Amino acid sequence: xxHSDLPISLLRRMYRTMVLIRRFEEAVADxxxxxxxxxxxxxxxxxxxxxxxxxxxxxxxDYVWGGHRSHGHYIAKGGDIRALMAEIFCRATGCxxxxxxxxxxxxxEVGILGTxxxxxxxxxxxxxxxxxxxxxxxxxxxxxxxxDGATEEGHFHExxxxxxxYRLPVLFVCENNFYSSHLHLSERRVCDNIDSAGQLHxxxxxxxxxxxVLAVRDAATRAVDRARNGMGPTLxxxxxxxxxxxxxxxxxxxxxxxRKDDLKQWIERDPIRLLREVLLAQGESPEExxxxxxxxxxxxxxxxxxxxxxxxxxxxxxxxxxxxYS
Amino acid sequence: MRTLSYxxxxxxxxxxxxxxxxxxxxxxxxxxxxxxAGGSMQGLEKQFGRDxxxxxxxxxxATTGLAVGAALAGMRPIVFHPxxxxxxLAVDPIVNQAANWSYMFAGKVKVPLVIRAVINRGxxxxxxxxxALQAMFMHIPGxxxxxxxxxxxxxGLLIAAVNDGNPVLYIDDRWLYAESGHVPExxxxxxxxxxxxxxxxxxxxxxxxxxxxxxxxxxxxMLSREGIDCEVIDLRSIKPWDRDTILQSVxxxxxxxxxxxxxxxxxxxxxxxxxxxxxxxxxxxxxxLRITLPDAPAPSSAALEAFYFIGAADVVSxxxxxxxxxxKKGPA
Numbered sequence: 001x002x003h004s005d006l007p008i009s010l011l012r013r014m015y016r017t018m019v020l021i022r023r024f025e026e027a028v029a030d031x032x033x034x035x036x037x038x039x040x041x042x043x044x045x046x047x048x049x050x051x052x053x054x055x056x057x058x059x060x061x062d063y064v065w066g067g068h069r070s071h072g073h074y075i076a077k078g079g080d081i082r083a084l085m086a087e088i089f090c091r092a093t094g095c096x097x098x099x100x101x102x103x104x105x106x107x108x109e110v111g112i113l114g115t116x117x118x119x120x121x122x123x124x125x126x127x128x129x130x131x132x133x134x135x136x137x138x139x140x141x142x143x144x145x146x147x148d149g150a151t152e153e154g155h156f157h158e159x160x161x162x163x164x165x166y167r168l169p170v171l172f173v174c175e176n177n178f179y180s181s182h183l184h185l186s187e188r189r190v191c192d193n194i195d196s197a198g199q200l201h202x203x204x205x206x207x208x209x210x211x212x213v214l215a216v217r218d219a220a221t222r223a224v225d226r227a228r229n230g231m232g233p234t235l236x237x238x239x240x241x242x243x244x245x246x247x248x249x250x251x252x253x254x255x256x257x258x259r260k261d262d263l264k265q266w267i268e269r270d271p272i273r274l275l276r277e278v279l280l281a282q283g284e285s286p287e288e289x290x291x292x293x294x295x296x297x298x299x300x301x302x303x304x305x306x307x308x309x310x311x312x313x314x315x316x317x318x319x320x321x322x323x324x325y326s
Numbered sequence: 327m328r329t330l331s332y333x334x335x336x337x338x339x340x341x342x343x344x345x346x347x348x349x350x351x352x353x354x355x356x357x358x359x360x361x362x363a364g365g366s367m368q369g370l371e372k373q374f375g376r377d378x379x380x381x382x383x384x385x386x387x388a389t390t391g392l393a394v395g396a397a398l399a400g401m402r403p404i405v406f407h408p409x410x411x412x413x414x415l416a417v418d419p420i421v422n423q424a425a426n427w428s429y430m431f432a433g434k435v436k437v438p439l440v441i442r443a444v445i446n447r448g449x450x451x452x453x454x455x456x457x458a459l460q461a462m463f464m465h466i467p468g469x470x471x472x473x474x475x476x477x478x479x480x481x482g483l484l485i486a487a488v489n490d491g492n493p494v495l496y497i498d499d500r501w502l503y504a505e506s507g508h509v510p511e512x513x514x515x516x517x518x519x520x521x522x523x524x525x526x527x528x529x530x531x532x533x534x535x536x537x538x539x540x541x542x543x544x545x546x547x548m549l550s551r552e553g554i555d556c557e558v559i560d561l562r563s564i565k566p567w568d569r570d571t572i573l574q575s576v577x578x579x580x581x582x583x584x585x586x587x588x589x590x591x592x593x594x595x596x597x598x599x600x601x602x603x604x605x606x607x608x609x610x611x612x613x614x615l616r617i618t619l620p621d622a623p624a625p626s627s628a629a630l631e632a633f634y635f636i637g638a639a640d641v642v643s644x645x646x647x648x649x650x651x652x653x654k655k656g657p658a
Contacts, residue, residue, distance in 0.1 A: 063399065097432035104430040113398045113435050118422050124388045125423065128395020128403075135351060135377060135401065142395075155418070158388030165383065321433035322467050323492045 016292045018048040029249030039101030044072035046243035049271035051076035053216025063129045063142040065122035066115030079107035085303035091310035098313035120153035130170035141227040143171045149180030164202035167232030181246040198235035210238030211271040241266035333503035335481040336366040354406025357381040390416035397439040410443040424493035425468035440487045445499040456624035458588035470494040471564040475539035477507040482516025521568035527557035530581040538585035545641035580611040590618040
């Protein structure tokens with residue numbers, strides 16, 4: 001029987017976060033299908049345990065950096081979901097006021113200074129924020145979320161070396177979902193060994209089941225503890241799977257035979273269901289556990305309504321913010 | 327009036343910024359070396375500590391990305407590239423990241439970053455130790471670009487760049503390091519976006535960048551002996567650039583020469599020529615002349631370098647061409 005020593009309130013909170021992300025992404029998928037959302041959306045469905053587990057050990061002031069598939073990071077870190085949905089609808093009330101769309105989102109009030117789709121680009125930025133924290137001695141940690149494809153970029157290797165050398169308070173969280181767009185990991189690297197990059201660069205490394213939120217949280221707890229105590233960075237490889245296509249709502253967009261077989265196995269290991277079993281084993285009733293569905297559904301319905309009723313950005317403001325004080 | 331060399335003015339600016347603002351730090355290659363930065367950073371790590379003056383691994387991309395991230399997190403970093411050529415390995419953090427973040431996130435975050443790049447050419451160093459790439463970066467919205475030509479501006483523009491609140495590419499040229507001029511001891515800013523008239527004249531306007539300011543002043547002295555009175559404008563800030571000062575000057579002189587020691591095609595001179603050509607068409611008595619490097623990589627051989635690089639003599643012959651065919655040697 002699955003079991004956890006964590007307080008039941010914390011388990012419930014993580015469960016709620018995962019459900020909120022799942023339902024949010026499903027709502028986005030539906031609106032994309034309906035033609036209401038046009039910005040390219042890279043959905044996080046299937047990977048919820050990674051963002052949830054890592055962010056569950058962070059403080060509000062800690063930094064989180066992401067990429068093109070970052071709705072889940074934003075929600076897990078506590079960003080406002082109305083502002084996120086409005087941004088995905090590219091409205092003036094969005095977190096980036098319609099300049100960002102799905103792939104450029106921010107919530108500075110909770111430490112998300114930005115996510116961008118340029119693969120691996122935020123890895124050195126995360127280390128830079130960690131350098132700032134080290135120089136100020138403010139005990140903040142910085143978390144870089146990126147996919148397996150990003151580990152093929154020079155950004156990744158250069159930054160791991162520097163972060164290891166300066167013992168920066170940063171977590172490198174690789175969400176290995178085995179596909180970079182349509183290409184399987186085995187078509188992009190000789191060995192399935194992303195976690196070994198840490199050792200090469202003097203960075204502590206761990207490989208975890210990215211669908212097990214408790215395993216992710218456990219690894220993140222130790223990594224954050226190391227970071228806050230001056231012991232430097234950690235690379236956490238979370239092995240997980242995205243259920244939908246690289247981009248968009250479709251289930252079969254970049255499916256070869258292999259991915260279809262993989263998907264079946266990974267859906268059986270749905271991260272939300274795994275945590276649900278833990279909650280039930282701890283004595284929660286199914287009704288208690290499922291109560292979050294209604295709450296999350298209401299929040300998302302409200303966010304969609306807010307987004308749809310929000311104005312488009314004003315073309316007269318097209319040239320604002322090219323420079324900060326212009 | 328205190329006189330200081332360009333390189334000493336640069337060092338003083340770094341030192342004053344480090345001492346006045348705890349958010350300022352420097353990261354880049356060669357900072358702890360006595361010669362890498364041409365003396366412009368000498369001993370700073372002893373004065374301010376190796377935590378704040380960081381001689382980095384050979385990772386232009388990551389160090390620049392780190393500086394962008396630190397700026398987003400509230401610091402005022404200066405990232406140093408002792409050779410501008412090598413800075414091309416950091417184009418992603420400069421162009422995709424630093425220049426875009428304020429706009430992409432509707433001004434909710436900012437990137438108060440200075441990227442200092444050194445043009446370090448000549449001496450048979452060849453194509454990858456020579457490039458002056460200001461035009462590439464001038465092209466990018468969201469980036470400011472400055473090129474100090476005097477000791478005064480070497481200090482004043484660095485201080486202005488650090489305090490600007492936006493990403494600023496600061497480009498200095500090793501060929502200017504020994505130049506000296508008036509440099510106040512206190513901290514001061516030279517305005518970004520304002521050109522400086524270095525020499526008043528009536529007959530032709532020469533707009534020059536960086537090393538070509540000094541060369542153009544020399545050229546103007548030679549040409550004055552031939553009866554041609556040149557106005558020399560130091561552009562100082564490549565982006566934004568000061569069109570008003572140039573337009574006013576051209577309205578008076580009715581002739582424009584632009585001298586930029588970088589490639590011809592799509593260069594700074596091309597941009598200025600296009601703009602002034604459009605806005606001052608009615609004033610111009612002669613086609614605008616660009617004095618630039620040929621569209622070729624820099625050679626190593628000194629014999630070839632002598633033909634490749636440009637200086638006062640090229641400005642003189644260019645201006646002379648403008649006046650030949652007129653009834654007088656001097657202006658009509």
